[in-house]
Amino acid sequence: MHKTMIQSQTHSYPIYIGEGIRYGINDLLQKSYSSVFVITDEHVAAIYLDDLVQSLDHPRIFTEIIPAGEASKNMEAYHQLQTKAIQNGLDRKSLILALGGGVVGDLAGFVAATFLRGIDYIQIPTTILAHDSSVGGKVAINHQLGKNLIGSFYSPQMVIYDVETLSTLPTKEWRSGYAEIMKEALIANPILFQELLETKLTKVQNEALIAHLKKGVQIKGHIVEQDEQENGIRMYLNLGHTFGHALETLLGYGKLTHGEAVAIGLLFALHVSEKHLSSELPMDAFYNWMVQNDYPIMEVSLSVEQIIQTMKKDKKTSHQVIQMVLLEEVGKPLAVKIDDHHMRVYIESFLSLYSSLLR
Structure with missing residues (x-):
């Protein structure tokens, strides 16, 4: 134990x-x-x-x-x-x-x-x-x-x-949970991120599962101890959640599991990081990991304006300006305010990039 x-x-x-x-x-x-x-x-x-x-x-x-x-x-x-x-x-x-x-x-x-x-x-x-x-x-x-x-x-x-x-647990719950471990790896542990990219969720044994859970808990615990009330770095734990929460709200709670929505949100956060920060991130590798583990890429067509207005209800939003957690590189998160114009461009380009994969 x-x-x-x-x-x-x-x-x-x-x-x-x-x-x-x-x-x-x-x-x-x-x-x-x-x-x-x-x-x-x-x-x-x-x-x-x-x-x-x-x-x-x-x-x-x-x-x-x-x-x-x-x-x-x-x-x-x-x-x-x-x-x-x-x-x-x-x-x-x-x-x-x-x-x-x-x-x-x-x-x-x-x-x-x-x-x-x-x-x-x-x-x-x-x-x-x-x-x-x-x-x-x-x-x-x-x-x-x-x-x-x-x-x-x-x-x-x-x-x-x-x-x-x-x-x-059904397979979708494994997908849901591992999305959050992947989130923790992206914000704080590049080695764990690479290990997860090589992980097939249907083949994970208890020894590896315990190791992944322990690392995820330690990452979150370390951040929470420094910022329990989410006044600073705890915000980084919301990587992928601004877009993911919007999907959950718009589609109706339960349409996607929380982690499935977060996985899509992580993909979106990588996309925005590349566009907004000119970061070079393993977006293709992460997307391929999602596909190999049968993550739903998107459920239904939503309007860009619906998504923006719902993202504005996120707890990180201030003065009606969306704030997202982005990555300069794997292991280096930061919070960035993004105006409606740029967010509209990023959502449109994201949806266009994956339009052939919408299901």
């Missing part, structure tokens, strides 16, 4: 990565809690909820199962979970366990952050994608006008990452 410590502004917390560690959660708990509230989704519950409940030695365990998918990360689900917490008699000494992917982690974390002004929670990710969202304390729900617009910074007590739970 690998252990990495993350230092937040309020406390330090461990990230455990290993095989079969979900069965030993009780031994990892560092406090005694009055009750435990497990939040998960319907897909994960059918496979892993019993394992978790049986591993806990506690007289007051409550569970709530939400529909699977990004569409559940909304105000209605948030209110329902708050109601269940009140009805179950949770207090300030209670614990919330977020068992699932990024949707469950974001939603359950936001419930924990706001119930009685904040109670403890633990992230138990069951997707590769959630290696990113479970670290760093960003919790949120979506609004129909934009992704993650309602949320908070609230760090977990720990992250327990049992890679055995990843064996049941």
Whole structure:
């Protein structure tokens, strides 16, 4: 079992990565809690909820199962979970366990952050994608006008990452998760980036998976420790997300997985970096990696103006000017403000470049 410590502004917390560690959660708990509230989704519950409940030695365990998918990360689900917490008699000494992917982690974390002004929670990710969202304390729900617009910074007590739970993931979830590892490599680790370019996702073994997850977590942890509130370099973790979030919003949450949208956003960020900064980047190599691993390049035709206006709702936007994370080279990110005229040119050239590949 690998252990990495993350230092937040309020406390330090461990990230455990290993095989079969979900069965030993009780031994990892560092406090005694009055009750435990497990939040998960319907897909994960059918496979892993019993394992978790049986591993806990506690007289007051409550569970709530939400529909699977990004569409559940909304105000209605948030209110329902708050109601269940009140009805179950949770207090300030209670614990919330977020068992699932990024949707469950974001939603359950936001419930924990706001119930009685904040109670403890633990992230138990069951997707590769959630290696990113479970670290760093960003919790949120979506609004129909934009992704993650309602949320908070609230760090977990720990992250327990049992890679055995990843064996049941469909292929699209492997694509989704590895897009975020690729993002972390692009902003901070050129060697990892080259290694990932040679990785066929359908052939990854647990040893390599654990190594990739550990490197991704360490990259994110190092950045978060320096800038927890996203006032500076933490913004770099949004590489690919400005365009990716716009796609998710315009297409409807769930049409693409988050990571699939981010992968397209990464391709777009490389394109803009080459145009705007005259950078020389491995765009063709990254695109070929996407094709070899069956990433969707685009889903439907969207108007350039729709995309621009949706990108302006991104959290990094200031004074209605889009700000994107770009790359001078692999491992050297920077944030750049781009006016509407130039953004329109970049989107049009990007869509034209890949028009024959739209599907």
